[in-house]
Amino acid sequence: MQFIDQVTIDEFHENGATVVRGLFTPEEVATIEAGIEKNLADPSPMFKVASQPDDPGRFVEDFCNWNRIDEYRAIAFESQAADVAQQLMGGSSVRLFHDHMLVKEPGTKQETPWHQDQPYYNVDGNLNCSMWAPVDPVVLESTLEFNAGSHKRGWLMPRTFMDNQAKWFPEGSMSEIPQIEADRDSFEILGWELQPGDAVFFHMLTTHHAYGVPGANRRRAFSLRFLGEDMVHAPRDWVTSPNFDGLNLEIPQGAPMDHELFPLLRPAMTLA
Numbered sequence: 001m002q003f004i005d006q007v008t009i010d011e012f013h014e015n016g017a018t019v020v021r022g023l024f025t026p027e028e029v030a031t032i033e034a035g036i037e038k039n040l041a042d043p044s045p046m047f048k049v050a051s052q053p054d055d056p057g058r059f060v061e062d063f064c065n066w067n068r069i070d071e072y073r074a075i076a077f078e079s080q081a082a083d084v085a086q087q088l089m090g091g092s093s094v095r096l097f098h099d100h101m102l103v104k105e106p107g108t109k110q111e112t113p114w115h116q117d118q119p120y121y122n123v124d125g126n127l128n129c130s131m132w133a134p135v136d137p138v139v140l141e142s143t144l145e146f147n148a149g150s151h152k153r154g155w156l157m158p159r160t161f162m163d164n165q166a167k168w169f170p171e172g173s174m175s176e177i178p179q180i181e182a183d184r185d186s187f188e189i190l191g192w193e194l195q196p197g198d199a200v201f202f203h204m205l206t207t208h209h210a211y212g213v214p215g216a217n218r219r220r221a222f223s224l225r226f227l228g229e230d231m232v233h234a235p236r237d238w239v240t241s242p243n244f245d246g247l248n249l250e251i252p253q254g255a256p257m258d259h260e261l262f263p264l265l266r267p268a269m270t271l272a
């Protein structure tokens, strides 16, 4: 079955990001919303506040909760998100890497700085994609923005969001993220106004960013990170984000992420 059109697939490959309108039914949006509220009321040990104490709003994140929050599990396993990921990844098998909740409360000033996701992770490979779906309407000023084509231009230095520290790869070991905000017109920037039910999909190396949330609206988003066929374990000497304690003892370096923490959501498609 075809879940998205070829234009969407081409856009994902060319730009490293695309939008899928109306991916989730109103019932599924309500399920995600219920999951987020459950998550906020009962955060995991990975929960973190990603905004400064004096921020008039608040930016919070949590990771890896599909095992204990039924609503998240239902969306990961039963919605069409994994089918879309599979088509974007050319019919590859689809493994769940993790879920990620990202909530900006009204008035949040904290920006999400420009970054790539993969350098924070413990995986190598190219066949991957992430889905990010809001349950609140998102205006252009608060949406996730992407630097088109950046997924083809190599790995860039991951830094802490709030104080720009190199906590992962050693200082000087990688090129820095370009200063996109200082000269936005020189970069091709993609971003979409989104309604509940819409989702953006992007490659784990696509540089992306979001401003804060002006006004009275919350910006609650749920994200799923999908691994395709060539993604393998890349153990690190440091604490990755998210971190998987003890995984180094269970999956050898360079081996597929074949482990109960990373369930297979779709087998590879067999071509007719």
Ligand SMILES: O=C(O)CCC(=O)C(=O)O
Residues within 6 Å of the ligand: 100, 102, 112, 117, 132, 144, 208, 209, 210, 221, 223
């Ligand atoms: O929600 C945000 O502001 C940032 C999202 C993000 O960086 C991500 O989903 O990887």
